[in-house]
Amino acid sequence: MRKIGLVGGISWVSTIDYYRFINEGVNERLGGLNFAECLIYSLNFGDVQDKTWEGSFDLLLNACESLKRSGVEAIVLCANTAHLFADQLEEKIALPIIHIGSETAKAINAAGIKNVGLLATVFTMEKEFYTKKLEDYGLNVLVPAKKETRDYIQLTLKEELGRGVIAEETKARYIKIVNELIADGAEGIILGCTEIPMLISQADFDIPVFDTTKIHCQAIVDYVLS
Numbered sequence: 001m002r003k004i005g006l007v008g009g010i011s012w013v014s015t016i017d018y019y020r021f022i023n024e025g026v027n028e029r030l031g032g033l034n035f036a037e038c039l040i041y042s043l044n045f046g047d048v049q050d051k052t053w054e055g056s057f058d059l060l061l062n063a064c065e066s067l068k069r070s071g072v073e074a075i076v077l078c079a080n081t082a083h084l085f086a087d088q089l090e091e092k093i094a095l096p097i098i099h100i101g102s103e104t105a106k107a108i109n110a111a112g113i114k115n116v117g118l119l120a121t122v123f124t125m126e127k128e129f130y131t132k133k134l135e136d137y138g139l140n141v142l143v144p145a146k147k148e149t150r151d152y153i154q155l156t157l158k159e160e161l162g163r164g165v166i167a168e169e170t171k172a173r174y175i176k177i178v179n180e181l182i183a184d185g186a187e188g189i190i191l192g193c194t195e196i197p198m199l200i201s202q203a204d205f206d207i208p209v210f211d212t213t214k215i216h217c218q219a220i221v222d223y224v225l226s
Contacts, residue, residue, distance in 0.1 A: 001026075001037055002074065002224050004098075005067030007060060009042035010079040011162040014194035017213050018078045018220075025221035036224055039070050045162070053123050057085050064093045074098055076220055080192050080212055081121045084129045096223075101130050103219040104190060104212050105137035111208050113188040117142045117181030119174070120192030122154040130192070142186050144177055153177070161195035174200050182207060 004022075008015030023035045041063040048056045060082060064075050074096045077083055083100055090097045108116055116134070118141050124130045125143040134141050144150050156170050178189055178200070188208040191197050202209040 001034075002226065003037045003039070003072050004074050004076055004220060004224055005064070005070065005072035006038055006040045006076045006078055007043065007063045007067070007082065008040050008078040009045055010048060010082055011045050011195060012042060013162065013164045013198070014213060015040065015042060015078050017194065017197075018076070018217060021214060021217035022220050022224070025217060026224060029221065029225055036221075038224075039067055039072055041067050049158075053081055053084060057088065060085055060089060061092060064089055064095070068093050068095055074223055076216070079194055080130060081124050083133075084123070084127065086129075098216070098219055098223055099133070100212050100216045101133035102137075104192075104210055104215050105134050105139060107210055107215045108134075108139060108188060108190070109137055111188065111210075113208060114138065115140045115142065115185050115187045116210070117178065117184075117186030117189045118192045119144075119153060119177065119189065119196055121157055122150050124192055125150055125153075134190075142181055142184055144181065145184070149177055149180075157193055157195055161193075161198055164198075166198060171199050171204075175204055178205060 006018060026036045027034055043059060043063060047059055067075060076098050080100055086097050086099055116139055118125055131141045160167060160170060188210060190210045192212055194213045197211045197213055
């Protein structure tokens with residue numbers, strides 16, 4: 001079994017899901033008392049917020065280097081937005097990074113979908129680092145058209161979901177936003193922030209929903225057992 005390093009804490013709430021899904025996945029495949037051999041470097045999300053995502057490269061690099069010194073064979077960034085620096089980090093630390101965008105794109109292609117809606121942090125929705133990765137796999141990515149809608153998603157991710165707070169009125173608003181994306185032509189929806197699956201899921205919609213946390217964790221399990 002390969003040892004992996006998880007850069008978590010962004011947020012700690014979704015890092016718990018990573019730890020659970022990876023261990024459940026390994027145990028499902030191997031049975032008995034077999035679970036993943038992994039290390040977690042949990043960042044203080046407040047430090048990331050203080051530096052802003054664009055200023056957080058050194059924080060992520062330090063976490064990756066610490067994990068590398070501990071003998072891991074691959075790195076996992078437990079947040080979609082952290083993949084802003086995935087290519088640079090991979091080059092700097094000379095270890096593979098299991099990329100959440102690439103794995104999500106593969107899952108969408110396997111479902112035979114081309115037009116897909118994306119819900120994520122403002123940074124992930126508005127910058128090219130993530131949407132370009134999806135487009136490289138032949139996908140057409142739709143995000144909420146109104147800036148105020150994208151800002152609302154950002155606010156609730158930071159002030160509610162990132163703190164583990166689930167509100168019914170927020171869920172209702174998210175469902176409305178997804179339905180607007182469907183009206184704009186989305187054939188599937190990417191839950192492109194690892195906290196969003198806490199709020200909405202496939203059960204809420206008739207079109208395919210792509211939970212990036214679960215997709216990422218499945219790819220991680222495949223790597224660990226390869």
